[in-house]
Amino acid sequence: DAGITQSPRYKITETGRQVTLMCHQTWSHSYMFWYRQDLGHGLRLIYYSAAADITDKGEVSDGYVVSRSKTENFPLTLESATRSQTSVYFCASRTGNNSPLHFGNGTRLTVT
Template identity: 90%
Template sequence: DAGITQSPRYKITETGRQVTLMCHQTWSHSYMFWYRQDLGHGLRLIYYSAAADITDKGEVPDGYVVSRSKTENFPLTLESATRSQTSVYFCASSAGVNQPQHFGDGTRLSIL
């Protein structure tokens, strides 16, 4: 099915561990984004990518790493997880600038 999928949906891990959140889209959209949603903060941009092999920082990039070797995949890695990174993470894609974004259903990440 066409769409954007995130995995896993839920993840519990411990501080200091590395964890990777996956995002896959089937539309061949150029742009992909990672957001985190926290109470009182809405959606904050972590990283985005305009095309394969092109990534850029958003509002809250510290502690995160991204890569985009293929157009359809945009994984987000927490290299050494901290409790402050407990959040709900959303991946999104769009066909271009000034185009609506399509969001995945999110990954709820808890860091103990």
């Protein structure tokens, strides 16, 4: 089925470990995004990508790395996880301006 898939759905990791969250979309949308959702903060943009090999930082990018070697994949890596990165992470995609965002179902990450 067409859509946007995030994996894993749940992840528990320890402080200092590297962890990668995966995102895959089947629409060939140009734009892809990573948001984190925290109580009291709503959704905040971490990184976005306008096309393969084009990425840019969002509001809360410190401690995160992204890559986009293929249009359909946009993995998010926490280089050295911290407790403050405990959150729900959402990947999204869109065709461009004046178009809606399509969201995955999220990855709930707990850093112990």
